Amino acid sequence: MEVRDSNGNILSEGDSVIIIKSLPVKGTPKGIKQGTVVKNIRLTDSEHEIEGKVEKTMMVLKTMFVKKA
Secondary structure, X not given: OOEEOOOOOEEOOOOOEEEOOOEOOOOOXXXXXXXXXXXXXXXXXXXXXXXXXXXXXXXXEEXXXXXXX
């Protein structure tokens, strides 16, 4: 299974990605800002989702909203 970012680059365990669009997050007054760097990502069972730590919170992110750093 190949996991690709919004530009078509292949992502792998431990890569760093950049958020390309500000995203709202349920339960928080502010969301994730555009340009936020997420380091040391982990791949999930889905090719359209990755896991990463954003501001000390582990989140699942859609690959359509990230690009490889």
